[in-house]
Amino acid sequence: MAGCFITFEGGEGAGKSTQIARLKNRLGQLAQPVIVTREPGGSPHAEEIRAFILGGHAKHLGPFAEALLFAAARIDHLDKTITPALRSGTHVLCDRFADSTRAYQGSVGNIDKGLIDQLETVTLQGVKPHLTFILDLPAEVGLARAGARQAGKGEGADRFEEEDISFHQSLRQAYLSIAQAEPKRCVVINADQDPDEVETAIWTALRERLPPMTEPATRPLDVA
Incomplete structure (x- = not known):
């Protein structure tokens, strides 16, 4: 696959959407081909599953049923969006x-x-x-940000945002454990700072890990 596949992970309110948009803009200025997508979602059928899950309709079925639904959405997302983009030489955020x-x-x-x-x-x-960027910050900070965002849009909390603080604290530790287990793929970014500083940290890590992406696109990328 000629395109690079970069994912952004983290708890609620970590600023993933903001940083993805910023990275897309920087790559666009270098004429690097790039698309932005999300999970659950990213393809028509996957978006339908997203609405079902985040609406809380699968919660009573338990974590394994939710995992199966996420897997079904992910299969469609890969088939319809991610894999075709990577094969065409387009980076996927x-x-x-x-x-x-x-x-x-x-x-x-x-x-x-x-x-x-x-x-x-x-x-x-x-x-x-x-490459995976894990945006890390204290759970209470992330939930406060998420709450402010919801208030600004007049929206309520989704299936996972409404969980208690202990759930989100455990989630933070789970992500840090993933990063520790796969240091070659994962980069932990301190998200409890100004968005400009977070953007700089992400760009610095990208230049170290995937330098061809941070240069003007003059030839197809050679990515193993």
Whole structure:
């Protein structure tokens, strides 16, 4: 695949959408081909599943049922959006991916790691991010940000935002454990700072890990 697949992970209110938009803009200025997508969602059928899950309709079914729904959405997302873009040489910036299932349903939902591994193998078919940014900040800070965003839009909390503080604290630790287990793929970014500083940290890490992406696009990228 010629395109680079970069995912953004983190708890609620970590600023993923903001930083993805900023990175897309910087890459666009370099004429790097790039699309932005999200999970759950990113394709028509996956967006339908997103609405069902975040509306809380699957909560009573338990974490494993939610994990299966996320997997179904992810399969459609990969087939319709991610894989075709990467094969065409387009970079993909994705707001959440498989690490979210590992953190939310696996670690916090107490689903056996082996079961999550098997589900991921079937779902991903070998497609994994070249780089994952984990935006880290205290759970209470993230929830306050998320609450302010909802108030500004006149929206209520979704299925996961409405969980108690202990859920979100455990979620933060789950993400840090993922980063510790896969340091070659994951970069932890301090998201408890000014957005400009977060953007700089992300760009610095990108230049170190995937330098061709941070240069003007003059030739196809050679990414293993």
